[in-house]
Amino acid sequence: MGALAVAALRNSAEAQAKTPPNIILIVADDLGFADLGCYGGEISTPNLDKMASEGMRFKQFFNCAVCNVSRVAMMTGVHPRFTGSRLLKPSMSTLPEMLKGVGYATAMSGKWHLGGEPTRPIDRGFDEYYGSMIGAVNHFDPSLPDPPFVNHSGPKQPFVHNADPIKSVPENYYVTEAITDHAIGQIKKFAREKKPFFLHLAHFAPHYPMQALPQDIAKYRGKYDEGYLVLRRRRHRRMVELGIISDKWALPDPDRKLGNWRYDLKVDTWDSIEDKEWEIQKMEVYAAMVDRMDQTIGRVMATLKETGIDDNTLVIFFSDNGGCASDITPDAEKYPEYRAYNKGKNIGGKDSYVLCGPGWATAQSSPFRRYKTWTYEGGLSTPMIVRWKGKVKANTITNEIGHLIDLLPTFMEVSGAKYPTDRDGTKTISIEGKSLLSVFKGGKFSEERELGWFLYGSRAYRIGKWKLVWGVTAKKWELYDMDADRTETNDLSAKHPQIVKKLTEAWDVWAKRSEVPANQM
Ligand SMILES: [Ca+2]
Secondary structure (H helix, E strand, O other): OOHHHHHHHHHHHHHHHHOOOEEEEEEEOOOOOOOOHHHOOOOOOHHHHHHHHOOEEEEEEEOOOOHHHHHHHHHHOOOOOOOOOOOOOOOOOOHHHHHHOOOOEEEEEEEOOOOOOOOOOOOOOOOEEEEEOOOOOOOOOOOOOOOOOOOOOOOOOOEEEOOEEOOOOOOOOOHHHHHHHHHHHHHHHHHHHOOOEEEEEEOOOOOOOOOOOHHHHHOOOOOOOOOHHHHHHHHHHHHHHHOOOOOOOOOOOOOOOOOOOOOOOOOOOHHHOOOHHHHHHHHHHHHHHHHHHHHHHHHHHHHHHHOOOOOOEEEEEEEOOOOOOOOOOOOOOOHHHHHHHHOOOOOOOOOOOOOOOHHHHHHHOOOOOOOOOOOOHHHHEEEEEEEOOOOOOOOEEEEEEEEHHHHHHHHHHHHOOOOOOEEOOEEOOOOOOOOOHHHHOOOOOOOOOEEEEEEOOEEEEEEOOEEEEEOOOOOOEEEEEOOOOOOOOOOOOOOOHHHHHHHHHHHHHHHHHOOOOHHHO
């Protein structure tokens, strides 16, 4: 081959390398660490499993333990700031705002949960939005209000297409399918226009209410009759076999209720439950919701192939927090109303409204302690799948530590975008995440990761293998060696006071920077 031919080849390779990839960010809502097949679950998720087999799975990827806090971290590349009425602040630039700076088209389908005007998706960088801006919807009709025993705050008309309220939905509507249809429409449009794009597909599944299509529920009838502890153990074993977790870590029993707080809930023994059918149905419907989400992700992946953009599209999937224990328990004031509302109804149908509860949440977040809102691993660990053909090696599992705040610097690096130093005259907060691109390519971080968490009085701080954690009702610092004991069963705080001191001081600095209210520090 002549020098000119070599140069031409090189130029073409460089040109290709310089074409920024399309980015699709798919987020599940309240999906636990152990739900997907490729993370040890028994729920049928062939499309996500395929994505994993064609890409990379993270063992240690972290969110912020609850919906809206995770979403602001994911969108901005910085740890949330906990003061003020809005999490998304003028001093924070967003993923779509940044990517538009290098010519990306942007669209979002699904759950926003970062407020109405002036922080709607269309105010904060998305050219196109279809979905609901509040935290939970009726999956068969997002235009319906909450039943009287739950209350999701947010804008008055949260269900919109761009700025226009949607007042009703067609027959046979199901939100998981509808937001997927919207996302696929956007992908096809972008592919025709040959523009790089950023698409955020934010599922409402499997967040409560437990509502799913009858044909999907039918697949799971009878699968959960043995109860949540059997499921927690079964998933644990499967995760060990898959190499997702270490067999050296003990599988703890569910945490005991330590105080009166709405997310500290008692997990009853299976034998003690009288109305087992009621319990079982919750998980059957939950599994069906995850199953349908996976089916629709299959449609998205097929669209990438059909439109010929499969090779240059980076697809990422994760969950915004661990399994959700939220429940209206028999001792709650609203319990009679809750049960009366669902009486005689087809559980999982449009007219029912059921929460999954703490028992199943401990199985969803197997093998870890606690669940959504807690800073133990069950609250803030998520499956994380990255697929980027030719860039991310197929069927790999990394043990590197990643966090939602890493997405923005990662997308900067892959797109060549610059992080704005100011937004409309407001100086922006400097990025706190690290690009994951080297990890995607099989590398390791050269320095120990350092990450902090705060939520509803729970706290945590991680430096390298050490994690310091404070449960809101445990009210003390616990120290764990995450290499030896990621299931947080062997508290080493008494043995290593110097490490506790170092991490406590680091948490204090982090908490000040993150504007944790002084009375909670
Ligand atoms: Ca969530």
